[in-house]
Amino acid sequence: MGKRIREEKQALSVNQSEVNSAEQRLVEAAQNGDKKAFGRLIRRHQKMLFRFVYGLLGSFDATEDIVQEAFVKAYGALGSFRTDSAFYPWLSTIARNSAYNHISREERKESLDRLQEKGYDPQATELGPLERLLDDEAQVRFMKAVKALPARYRSVFVLRHFEQMDYGRIADYLKIPPGTVDSRLYRARRMLVESLKDLL
Template sequence: MSKEAELIEAALQGDKEAFGQLVRTHQDRLFAAMLQVTRSAEEAEDVVQDAFVRAYLKLDTFQRNSRFFTWLYRIAFNSALSRRRRKRVTMSLDQTREVTGNEPIDNVDSPDERMLRGERVLSIQVALDQLSDEHRTILVLREMENHPYEDIAEILEISIGTVRSRLSRARTQLRLTLEGMQQ
């Protein structure tokens, strides 16, 4: 039995410290993932906190045939989507700059190279914002978070074939959007 499986079993038996260890193990990765989905550090923190509360309350529903992080990610992702549906506020350019401004500075690059990279990142963020939720989500999961197709299928509750076709359409749409922005 893996260390994580032992922690899950202990948490199911009421050991709050075991669940606390699961939180500490996954909170940074989950926050980074939700930051990509929500594009707001404050919103990502709220989503992650909500996800851990829900996970604690529903831990007995966790199917041990999947990975704990995948299950936890799905809870957080659903929470983020619910919040987005309630808000339906489009992100301003200033908020995009906030997100891209938190990237580490690579001292090897010249100022011109950093500026160009920043412009590319900003262009991609703006283009991603123009995509449908379906296309943006699948691109973020695969291209930014490097999830395997199987995990994406489980998170989105779709088949692997659907993941592949949506990803292909999303990449095409992103490319067309970026090309349209350059003209």
């Protein structure tokens, strides 16, 4: 019952104040023009941001562009960032805004009729350059299975599992009713369970 997510959240909260304090110092230094401090913020968060954006978009090239754009925008807007709040949620919101139009376009293009014609086929899915970064076959299969999900299901799955958002936040984020979050997440999970059953 979401036990693992809750455990992870608890474990994260233990060292949260220490992490926040260190991060706050880096953000303050970056606000004062210390580029190396901002470089450290990039290195701290880029992987998580990449995974999040890639999960939403399913395109390596588009993800690279949006992650870069998000950091550039964040750097430009650092002056308006309040250091008493967490940096990553602010950064991911910037990335989300950049990715949002992309997602909308993708979802519009992908009608359910077309999905039925195409079918859900993770094995036929190409990961592109991302595949080189992955450790083992299980990870490749998992990422292919996620990428092959219809965009409307994938975005809900990624927000829930990669960003640990609750249904209410996902609904706000994607501007859909909470009931739709529930049904899309259920379908995403069913598809993934079916595709990855030998790994579960």
